[in-house]
Amino acid sequence: MRTFWGLMRAYWFSDRWREAWTLTIVIAVLTTLLSKAGVWLALMIGELTYSINFYHDAANTSPLRTTLTSGVLVIVLFVLKDAVIAGTRSLVSATLHRKWRGWLNSQFNEALLDGNHTHFHAQHGSADSGAAAPDNIDQRIQESIKGMTGGAIGLAMGLLGVATSLYFVGENLLQTSVEVKGLEFLGSYGSSVLALLAVATYVPINTWIAVRLGKAMERLNVRLQQAEGSYRSELTTFLRRSFHVAASRAEDVQKTMHNRLYGDIDRTWARLIVVTVGYNAFEAVHNFLGYRIIAYAPGLVSFIHNKLDLKGYVTGAEMINQLIGQCSWLIHVMPDIATLRANSQRVTELANAIENVQQPQEFYSQSGRSDFHYASQNPVFGLTIQKLELAHQGEDATPFLSAANLRFRRGEWTFLRGESGCGKTSLIKAINGLWPYGRGTIVFPDGVKSFYAAQEVKLPQVSLKQLVCLPGSEQDYGDAQVASALHKAGLGDFIEHMADESREGKIWDQMLSGGQKQKLVVARIVLQQPGLLFLDEATGALDPDGKIAFHQAIKDNCPDVTVISIMHEAVAPRSASGDEFYHSVVAIADGVATKKPLVPNLPRELTTILTQPRPVEDKWMRFSRRLKQK
Structure with missing residues (x-):
């Protein structure tokens, strides 16, 4: 799961693949029905418009019944499409989101809390080794996984919706296509080609603009997540040391720290708001031009030259409307995609950090010397430490502690x-495999x-x-x-x-x-x-x-x-x-x-002197004088 696509597919190839694929297939079927229902709704809106327009036509023998029937069918199809089918799909997709997130959460928990102490080593990465420690691991597991899984499901449903709409709407446009003056060489496919050309020109240009704005939003989203994670982490730490802050009267210092961290959030958020408002304005213009101008323009020439009646013109425009809406899906969800990319980046960084420390000594060797050997021996011989040297990060770091041979029976x-x-x-950390840099051999009593x-x-x-x-x-x-x-x-x-x-x-x-x-x-x-x-x-x-x-x-x-x-x-x-x-x-x-x-059975002060790590003649002399006085 070290890449975006690795994270995306892992759940579907896990031991819970039946659950994952069942929910996915149900969502795919419902998405297909939703696209088909959109075509039915467009056709019925055309019927309703036609019945209203020719309500007073002498040839219309039952105008009220025809109009009411069309109106009722429009309402029924709308409810079927946007309430029943879309609602059911939302329920199933939310269930998939919950299951997928839960599975990913369990995988990260298992990986972090393994016997290798991965959670400990992952926080000791170094930029020098090219594997910096991930910040705010709690935020990555809690919020980033949730946002990533939800965004990925929405993205997949949107892409499938585009594909199914292209099929059903395109099929209908071809069936109702008529000749267009000036494009006679296309024959009866003139109006459908014109409609598809309008969509194929208008949507990609606006999508390019949306992608450029989306990248700016992605960068700001990542920065905002980092800033908010740091602020929340400091708040959590502060509450744990609340007594110490109160005892040392350090509230003003703590307040300054909070203001500084929140200031970073505020500045990043302000920039994100500006970009988001600009994006919303761009999307509003795109929707107006697409749904009110582009959708009705391709069939206008055929309608003016009586190649297309009003019913066919309105129905065709509604079809193009739906096609523009579906193909513009990427534009509508670009802010969500920017958030998805930001979340996936945070999650994949954590996954990479976990993978990097599966062999701790190899990992630490990238930023310093790490050559510890752990073995076992008969418990009768106890614990043995041989040629131990402890150092800090850096290939040329001088050892700050050495122990040639220590035995503990x-x-x-x-x-x-x-x-x-x-x-x-x-020293104790190194014995327990929790010190990163140095070398030496630690032999544990077997089975103890x-x-x-x-x-x-x-x-x-x-x-x-x-x-x-x-x-x-x-x-x-x-x-x-x-x-x-x-x-x-x-x-x-x-x-x-x-x-x-x-x-x-x-x-x-x-x-x-x-x-x-x-x-x-x-x-x-x-x-x-x-x-x-x-x-x-x-x-x-x-x-x-x-x-x-x-x-x-x-x-x-x-x-x-x-x-x-x-x-x-x-x-x-x-x-x-x-x-x-x-x-x-x-x-x-x-x-x-x-x-x-x-040394046993000696006064405590004498024991202290004899076991000092270096000569202390002055203390010995003072102690001797006190003995003589006694």
């Missing part, structure tokens, strides 16, 4: 320490489940039980297991609300505090029993007692888990009884990560 707890910005989180707990916890709108069971399903665990995990994590007060998606009118993401969310992470860990646990400042919202309880719950319920943890503290926490939770420390200094054991 089964059941070992390791504390990552280093100055802010030294690469602690980047891993769990990554980040500092910021975002909760989807599902039940509390499902939140505890993530990333698994709530069917994987019984209520008693989940309740026990909540209790062990210190969230026992919420056990009776496990089946609820909200409480007191708030979803759980709004209901739970930062500390409670991190306790919820403990409940997940206790329930799912991972063998490899990564804690990326996962206790930042907890007080000292809460941090101890966090670690103790994991220690008591996951005895063989290997833990690699980042915390703000310079020293790893101990249990309430003074025992160490952690066995070793990885210190990062001067871009190098080295692993050392934590």
Whole structure:
């Protein structure tokens, strides 16, 4: 689905092809009937005009009945055409639109939320690699797919309508064609050739003008979608950080940002309005000339020379009217086509971004060095990292972090320490395949489940039980297991609300505090029993007692888990009884990560000094002096 036509045909060749083709065939049949009904209506309008014009003719023995009959038939045909057939077609086409959009939506959801973390990689594209990250993915999936599918169906129905009208109207024009003075060499086909020539000259010229205006509208539509998507995205982000804006009194700054983003919308919209108004004026002139002048001109010569009676003249003009209307369909829907093209461009860009990152390392290699190797080994040997170097984008980027050989045995707890910005989180991301640039080998214990707990916890709108069971399903665990995990994590007060998606009118993401969310992470860990646990400042919202309880719950319920943890503290926490939770420390200094054991049974201050990543003689001397004083 990397091209426009790929997106157009994918649904019809999917596993739901029966549904797609059934609805399409019904629409095609109804469109054909609609064109035929248009010919019947044109013929009957000619009959009505003729009966009114010759109402007082002596040869007309029943003028009132003839006129009323013609009038009633015109109304019946109009209702049949524009209410019954067109209404039914609208219903079926809307159903096709809904089904097609739903299928495309599911395809993009499946592609983005696969095991490859495509949603993550797709947002890290680079213009240097020729694959820039698509902006406003939510808007592309929600609005652009909806607009594209609806516009494509309308375009297809319009083209089919043109083809069927050309057939039925052309057939009728040929049957009623008469000789035209000056064009005697055409014989009886003179009037039909003249009519078709008028349509073939008038419509293409105006279509060319419409296409030029439509391209300007397309460019402005794309720009407007980008501007509106950016504004909506900022509003969503602002509402999520509403507390921080209020606490820092940053309303004026936020207001300025909103005004700037909306100013971009306003300027683009203003230009689009000017082009749209100009297009509407052009379309109005086109319709007047086409329906009032061009339609009646071809048969006028034959009518003046008595080659064509009034009934034939009016009927022929109505036929040309319908033909002009159908062939001008492209002109009438050019604004919609411009929107369709804009939407399809947005959707195909997203589809290309998804396809580009199916092999993440190959994708990142286009804008930097990405040469990570992931393997597995006997779980007895734990986790091993070999010759790891992490860098930023760019082929010649200097590594900011290196680790020659790090081994984490089964059941070992390791504390990552280093100055802010030294690469602690980047190291954990790289181990989990979420860092794009660098090289090295990461060997996982075979068959061991891993769990990554980040500092910021975002909760989807599902039940509390499902939140505890993530990333698994709530069917994987019984209520008693989940309740026990909540209790062990210190969230026992919420056990009776496990089946609820909200409480007191708030979803759980709004209901739970930062500390409670991190306790919820403990409940997940206790329930799912991972063998490899990564804690990326996962206790930042907890007080000292809460941090101890966090670690103790994991220690008591996951005895063989290997833990690699980042915390703000310079020293790893101990249990309430003074025992160490952690066995070793990885210190990062001067871009190098080295692993050392934590020295047990020493005063905490001495442990801190011995495990510093570089010599700190001044601290040692101060500590020695205090020991002597004691």
